[in-house]
Amino acid sequence: MVARLIDEDPESAYGYSKVALRLASRVAAVREAAGFAAYANQKYSEALGEFRAARRMTGGVELWPVMADCERGLGRPEKALEMAGAPEVHKLDKADQVEMRLVAAGARRDMGQLDAAIVTLQSPELASNSVQPWTARLRYAYADALLAAGRESEAREWFAKAAESDKDGSTDASDRLAEMDGVEFVDALVEDEESDEGTRGETEAPVAAAEGDADADVDEEQVDVVREVVEAGVEDGDGHGDDKSDNNDNNDGDGDKS
Structure with a gap:
């Protein structure tokens, strides 16, 4: 039920996760689900605690990026950057490494370091022409950082690339592109x-x-x-x-x- 509701009704998903915790708090999958439900409701301290518990139970590192993002949510971008440089990152698969890069770039922006955020996102994955599940989000984050830095022409180019690769509508790249072009939807x-x-x-x-x-x-x-x-x-x-x-x-x- 948490997985089914978390996108459309995160509050109800959170309620189900609390019930699951009462029934089976020693199951790693339950702690992970509770962490994501709390994360979806911006309860970052609670989410971080659940992710840490799940990681202790499994010994895995796949939750490392979202744990770092919880640090950002708690107003600790420096801690998120510290996690981005930790040895655990090298154990992540490609998708989670890209996710960690996105979190690190976000932390740089939280600290007002726009140029550093842009450099953080520049990677082989960004330059690749192949479309992967993370491609649209990576290109979108890069375009958004460029726009924040006042590099509008480059931002428009990357919003267009993000829209082209966003097959499932995970970003609003098309709307951002239209907004930059002065197109108004009615x-x-x-x-x-x-x-x-x-x-x-x-x-x-x-x-x-x-x-x-x-x-x-x-x-x-x-x-x-x-x-x-x-x-x-x-x-x-x-x-x-x-x-x-x-x-x-x-x-x-x-x-x-x-």
């Missing part, structure tokens, strides 16, 4: 809804007026029809009355004959 759905509301407001009065005119026309027609019916009825009544008079006259005549 939510077409919202714009259409606002346009519809404006159009509806403008047409309500004319439509109501038209409906009123239509009602007036219908009333006049009804009046005309009723008038015609009444007049026709009166005429029919007079005609029938004349017929009756004629019949009476005939009857009178017949009576006289009789």
Whole structure:
């Protein structure tokens, strides 16, 4: 549940991790999961303690970069840099070494050392044309550092490279690139809804007026029809009355004959 929720609902993931700790605190995987849940909620001191516990249980070094990043989160970038130069780094696989480089560059930036951060990110992995799982994030961090240092043209180039290699959307390189180019994205759905509301407001009065005119026309027609019916009825009544008079006259005549 921690793994399932940590990206979308880190607070709930943290709650599950606390339950897991109560049930199995001596399991390394539980301590590691609890560490990542605390890390996702920016509880860096708690996360660091859990990562250290998991490392003692397993003897592995794969948590070294995230432990260093916890030091950054606690406001200790010097400690993070010290960890970046420790022997444990040489035991990391390529992906974790790149992660450690990202943490070290971030620590340099925390200390206001922008040029040093840029140099820290310059590596064979950055220069490589092959796309690896870490490529987009490495290029993005380099572009961001260049932009912070005021090297906008170079930053734009590397944001473009980051966007090109970011197949799963792990960064917002495309948005940053568009922002630098002055491109503004508009939510077409919202714009259409606002346009519809404006159009509806403008047409309500004319439509109501038209409906009123239509009602007036219908009333006049009804009046005309009723008038015609009444007049026709009166005429029919007079005609029938004349017929009756004629019949009476005939009857009178017949009576006289009789």
